[in-house]
Amino acid sequence: KQEVTQIPAALSVPEGENLVLNCSFTDSAIYNLQWFRQDPGKGLTSLLLIQSSQREQTSGRLNASLDKSSGRSTLYIAASQPGDSATYLCAVSTGNQFYFGTGTSLTVIP
Amino acid sequence: DTAVSQTPKYLVTQMGNDKSIKCEQNLGHDTMYWYKQDSKKFLKIMFSYNNKELIINETVPNRFSPKSPDKAHLNLHINSLELGDSAVYFCASSQADRRYSYNEQFFGPGTRLTVL
Numbered sequence: 001k002q003e004v005t006q007i008p009a010a011l012s013v014p015e016g017e018n019l020v021l022n023c024s025f026t027d028s029a030i031y032n033l034q035w036f037r038q039d040p041g042k043g044l045t046s047l048l049l050i051q052s053s054q055r056e057q058t059s060g061r062l063n064a065s066l067d068k069s070s071g072r073s074t075l076y077i078a079a080s081q082p083g084d085s086a087t088y089l090c091a092v093s094t095g096n097q098f099y100f101g102t103g104t105s106l107t108v109i110p
Numbered sequence: 111d112t113a114v115s116q117t118p119k120y121l122v123t124q125m126g127n128d129k130s131i132k133c134e135q136n137l138g139h140d141t142m143y144w145y146k147q148d149s150k151k152f153l154k155i156m157f158s159y160n161n162k163e164l165i166i167n168e169t170v171p172n173r174f175s176p177k178s179p180d181k182a183h184l185n186l187h188i189n190s191l192e193l194g195d196s197a198v199y200f201c202a203s204s205q206a207d208r209r210y211s212y213n214e215q216f217f218g219p220g221t222r223l224t225v226l
Binding site: 036049098102 | 114143149150152153154155166200202211214215216217218219222
């Protein structure tokens with residue numbers, strides 16, 4: 001069964017710092033991987049989707065990479081801002097099933 | 111405007127009651143989902159419907175029954191509510207690019223269910 005882990009569980013950084021969030025999965029037979037952010041009391045907002053054939057995706061200050069063979073994805077956030085404070089979740093799809101990580105709670109200190 | 115909407119946003123009810131949560135998406139997607147997020151913020155899929163057909167039915171009590179009247183709607187009905195059902199329930203949708211292979215998911219704002 002697929003297991004998705006996100007480390008660290010919580011991260012606090014000063015504004016302006018570049019940071020990396022990690023996502024690991026146990027079964028490399030994935031269809032795609034998606035990164036989300038969740039603000040307190042809100043739903044999930046899709047950030048980036050990487051198909052299994054892709055190595056990375058970029059959107060603005062965000063860059064997500066995927067290494068299927070090692071079962072890892074990273075989300076790189078450049079020049080962090082207080083508005084980036086949220087919980088970041090990764091989810092892997094095996095085609096007809098989805099597995100979410102437990103999330104990384106990010107706090108960007110002004 | 112809103113891509114995936116859910117009603118109600120908050121639901122407080124007594125144990126033993128029956129309640130429904132509604133979900134609608136206007137993205138033209140053919141697949142919709144229900145997720146449960148527990149107190150530890152862990153998200154777990156409950157059901158998935160593709161073109162009104164049940165695709166995923168995880169191990170949830172049969173007190174939970176999804177109903178999909180059309181591709182744009184997936185409602186969740188819960189019978190005989192229990193304390194352990196208290197959680198945030200999220201609806202989501204996506205478009206399959208081939209049978210049972212799903213692309214980017216879009217989530218609703220969630221329904222916070224509290225069972226007293």
